[in-house]
Structure formats: C-alpha cells, structure tokens
Amino acid sequence: MSRHSAITDVETYMQQLGLAARQASVALRRLPTGRKNAALQAMARHVEASRDTLLAANARDLERGRAGGLDAALLDRLALDDKRLDAMIDGLHQVAALPDPVGEIDGLRARPSGIQVGQMRVPLGVIGIIYESRPNVTMEAASLCLKSGNACILRGGSEASESNAAIADCIAAGLAEAGLPESAVQVVATTDRAAVGRLIAMPEYVDVIIPRGGKSLIERVSREARVPVIKHLDGVCHVYVDATADRDKALAIAVNAKTQRYGTCNTMETLLIDAPVAAELLPRLAEAYAAHGVELRGCERTRSVLADVRPAEEADWHAEYLAPVLAVRVVEGIDEAIAHIETYGSHHTDAIVSESYSLARRFLAEVDSSSVMVNASTRFADGFEYGLGAEIGISTDKLHARGPVGLEGLTTRKYVVLGDGQIRE
Secondary structure, three states, rough: OOOOOOOOOHHHHHHHHHHHHHEEEEEEHOOHHHHHHHHHHHHHHHHHHHHHHHHHHHHHHHHHHHHHHOOHHHHHHHHOOOOOHHHHHHHHHHHHOOOOOOOOOEEEEEEEOOOOEEEEEOOOOEEEEEEEEOOOOHHHHHHHHHHHOOOEEOOOOOHHHHHHHHHHHHHHHHHHOOOOOHHHHEEEOOOOOOOHHOOOOOOEEEEEEEEOOHHHHHHHHHHHOOOOEEEOOOOOOEEOOOOOOOOOOOOOOOOHHHHOOOOOOOEEEEEEEEEEHHHHHHHHHHHHHHHHHOOOOOOOOHHHOOOEEEEEEEHHHHOOOOEEEEEEEEEEEHHHHHHHHHHHOOEEHHHEEEOOHHHHHHHHOOOOOEEEEEEEOHHHHHOOOOOOOOOOOOEEOOOOOOOOOOHHHEEEEEEEEEOOOOOOO
C-alpha cells in the first residue's frame, strides 16, 4: 500500500507495516556498518537538497496549528527552520560516525570445561515510536534505529503530518540510494488514532514501543500496550542549592536549568534552597528570574524573603510546567531536600549545587533518578550532551534502559559460546 494512498482499513494497513518491518529487521540484522552509514549519509544529502520542500511542508503544518489553537510551546516544538535542518543533517553525520554497537562481544571468559562464554550486543528487532509535535524526531528515530540494526515504525502527531511526510521522503530516498529495503523505516501515513492502538498491540511484529509526547499519550500507551514500553511520564526536575554551594555557580546553574528552554523534560521545575543561604540567594535569583519573565511560586519561608511571590500550593510541587513558572522551597538541609525529591519528583533528572564532597556523594547515592548531577544544569540530561550522538528518548524505567536512550539502549545482548569440540560430561 502506498504511503500516500487513502487508508480506509487501518487494521489491514498496520498489519502490512508490521509484517514488512519484521521482514526488514531480518535483513538489517546482518547489515555491515558501512552500509548503514552509507544510508545515513545519503539521508543527510537528501535533507540538504530538500530544504525548500521541508520548510514549505512545515509552514503548512504551522499555519494549520495556529488556526487550531496550538499553544506557543507546541508551535515551537513543531517549527522547522534552517538551523533545525542543519541540526538534523549534523545529527545524521554524528550517528554515522558513532561506533556500531551491534556484534560487539564482551565479558568473554574461559570456563573449566574449555568453552569461552561472552555476550554479544544485538538489535532489538522492530521498534515502534509514537511521538507528538517535533518533526525532527522522525529523522532522529530513523537514524538511531537504523544504526543499531533495528527496523522501525514511526507514528508522528497529526499536527506535523506534512512535515513528517516530507522527511519520510528523504529517508526513503536515502535507503533506496544505499540499497536498503524501504520498509526498514516506515512512517505511518494515517492520523487515525486507531493506528496507535494497533501498533502497540502487535507483539508478533513489534518488539518494543517508545512513546514521546505528553503525559496523556504516554499513560495511554503504557496502559494499553501489549508490547514492552520504554518511557518517562513526567520531567519534574529539581536543583538543590546546598549551604556550601559556590554562590555564583548556584546562580548560573539555577537560572540556566530553568530558562535555557522551557518546554523540555529536563528543565528544572522546582528549586530547593538550603535555609542558611535562602536570605542571601533568593533575592539574587528572583532578580535573575524576573529578567527572564519567570513567575515564582514559593513556600512560606520563601515568601518571608520574597514577599511578592505567589504562594505555592500542593499541586505546584507535582507540576511539570513546561513554561516560565518555577516552584521554590526552602529546606532544612540535604535530608529534607532528598525527601522532597523522593515525594514529588518523577525520577528524571535532579541536581545538587554543593562544594561538599560528602554531601554530593550522598546526593548521588540516595536520589533515585535516571540522571543525578553535581554542580551542573539539569539541561545536560540529553543524549547528545552525554556523548550518545542523539537519543530516541529518556527513560525513567529501570528495565531495559534508563536515562537518555541512544544506540546501546536500542540493543540487547545474547550469550555466545565459543568451543573447540567440547561436550558436557
């Protein structure tokens, strides 16, 4: 069935995508690194050659989004420009340059019987990815899945349908140029919500689902999926400023963690300040946040220092604002800070600003999040910043992957045994 044809039978269409992806995954499993890299480089060339087409398609999505009342944060995620297309092209080159994890054997050790036992890294198989707004995810997902030897089925949001279709054309052209099956990367061509329901319920074809989007989408996928899911629900991230913190570091980190970009899952949503430094630091922080237009919502102790701050309610400690709004709480030391994070956090990313080695080590050991940081902005919780080249998403699960999911997170391991005629006695 053509990707551009009218789709009336979603059930049959998704079955066809699933079967084609499963067949492609067998071919990708034995594909050498050079062929995968050639496809990625070809995709980059087709994006470069299709700039006008991509931007025109995105303009149509943006126009429809504005008419439909999409808010500013969603429009920002949806938008493509030359800078974001440059990043898309750079990302393809970066993924091509990354070491290929597939086929690596580690832990090889000799056993008393004479056999050698190790583990080989292998693709997961077929990955279904469901995402909203950001059309650049289409290319990021395709590149990471292809480099890790996986076939993928990509279902973007209806708000980005024109952009995703144009990007899919670049992907298909790159795959064809490199002699790879077009079904290695398939972009679902229908916006019918039934396609999502079918994709997450095809364990015979799909090995794992990765949802990227709002909480309601991820909750639905987690609730209804018959396929394992890699996900995070919320990004309620904290920065705790300890009494020993270098004041200038604390100011820079706390401002950057909130204001560098508002609509991302690794943006700080709650600032925790140690009581001994609250009176000194809060006015400086409030002035910096005011310059960025950030609204503060504070506890009683915060408001005793900053009288014009709006009172924080219980819901504020749970909130992922994704907006220029910040909850602020004064705490009595690291125990209260960790307890707050344990109660209200989402196990995504949390940071401490401290000059105390022992307190920093305690924070690293006791905060149960997928990324825990010392003296650094939470905005670094990102696959590119971690040296993964790119990421397919961030996982707050503990199985199978945790934190930013790059190439290794899209593989698994199998045991391999090397022998020389040994038999078991």
